[in-house]
Amino acid sequence: MIVGGADLESSSRINGSILFEALQKENLELLSTLLEAGANPNKPEYITFGLSLLDKSLDKDNPEILQLLLKYIKNIDLMKKALEYAKNRNKPNAIELISLKLGQGS
Numbered sequence: 001m002i003v004g005g006a007d008l009e010s011s012s013r014i015n016g017s018i019l020f021e022a023l024q025k026e027n028l029e030l031l032s033t034l035l036e037a038g039a040n041p042n043k044p045e046y047i048t049f050g051l052s053l054l055d056k057s058l059d060k061d062n063p064e065i066l067q068l069l070l071k072y073i074k075n076i077d078l079m080k081k082a083l084e085y086a087k088n089r090n091k092p093n094a095i096e097l098i099s100l101k102l103g104q105g106s
Helices: 018-024 028-036 053-058 064-074 074-087 092-103
Strands: none
Touching: 018 028, 018 053, 028 064, 053 064, 053 074, 064 092, 074 092
């Protein structure tokens, strides 16, 4: 798929982006492959009310997925928004991981 030049940023009104699909299915291997190939997790997913991929990952309660995304998220504002999202949804593990990332200044 990636070797054939697939558009890693493509999306549809029904399914969202390829990254979103991998997140929805909690497919850590596919998420990792897409991110390593250059898919951009910093881009808001406008398909569902402007929530970022990071915001959406918090509802999965999957620390491996969250840690993977945080490795690639560079947008401090997205991390701050996700931190508020986690606080509003009482996600203590996510709050800790995002706070640690923000504390590193990366």
